[in-house]
Amino acid sequence: MQNIRAAAVQMISSTDPDANIDTMKRLVRQAAEQGADWVLLPEYWPLMGRKDTDKLAFAEPLVGSSLGETRCARFSETRYARFQTTLSETAAECGVVLFGGTIPLQSPDAGKVMNTMLVYDRDGAQIGLYHKMHLFGFSGLGERYAEADTISAGGDVPKLAADGVPLAAGVCYDLRFPEFFRAQQPFDVLLLPAAFTYTTGKAHWELLLRARAVENQCYVIASAQGGEHESGRRTFGHSMIVDPWGEVLAVLPEGEGIVIADLDAARLQSVRTRLPALQHRLLK
Secondary structure, eight states: OOOEEEEEEEBOOOSOHHHHHHHHHHHHHHHHHTTOSEEEOOTTTTOOOSSGGGGGGGOBOOOOSSHHHHHHOEETTTEEOHHHHHHHHHHHHHTSEEEOOOEEEEOSSTTOEEEEEEEEOTTSOEEEEEEOOSOOEEEETTEEEEGGGTEEOOOSOOOEEETTEEEEEOOGGGGGOHHHHHTTOSOSEEEEEEOOBHHHHHHHHHHHHHHHHHHHTSEEEEEEBOSBOTTSOBBOOOEEEEOTTSOEEEEEOSSSEEEEEEEOHHHHHHHHHHSOTTTTOSOO
16 A cells, blocks of 8 residues: 545535535545545535435436546436536546545436445546445434435445555445455455434444454545534534544544545554454454
8 A cells, every 4th residue: 555645525515416516626625735635525415405305306327437428428308417527527626536425326216316436536537436235224312214215225345446555435324334344355445435413423433433444454534424404414523534553543523624644554554564463364
């Protein structure tokens, strides 16, 4: 692994995609100005609707992997695939590898979308994709969430890389399933865009992120939604970057902004050499 400066973007996405796009661009530019090589966006960055079904109207088809194809792609009565176009153009403008949080893509299942992370290189070409597999369900304390009502689960474990660095990826609820990340070994960095609820985030967010870092002896970059949304939903925030020893290098408790830290190849190698737990695994 080479040394990488990574940034995680935190947002409080609204019901207005145009406003969310403007916020995303501003924060990615800010990260690039601070020297970020990689930037991770949060889950649902283009839209946090008043109702779970609101995202259905904004679902895009997956378009071509090059910047040119993305710009000319059309869908659903000539509307542009603007979320994909924006991600591609922002990566190219800022000269960063952009891990696009999640956007809604069209699903073969009626009344549902795919909740998808797309990855773009510094030229704006799409170089990776992951459809969220584990769908969140929770009820209690006056809250109820059932992503399976409006989201189709992905079927493929991600296999991603950027700048020659092997990566693991998950989205939000995936964080609770350690075997999911073990299935992606070997990797040096784990990427986790999320929109954890305040209730579950307060209880488990940092605990789970640090556990995934320690057990996989990897860096973790986690980008979150962090505040009260127009629907009344409150997300936990605390976007953070964690090192392979489980130390939190940077964190943003609430509000929009970025966290940034250097991923040090020597630190990664030191942890893995001094405590070679990955080599000691019996079940692989």
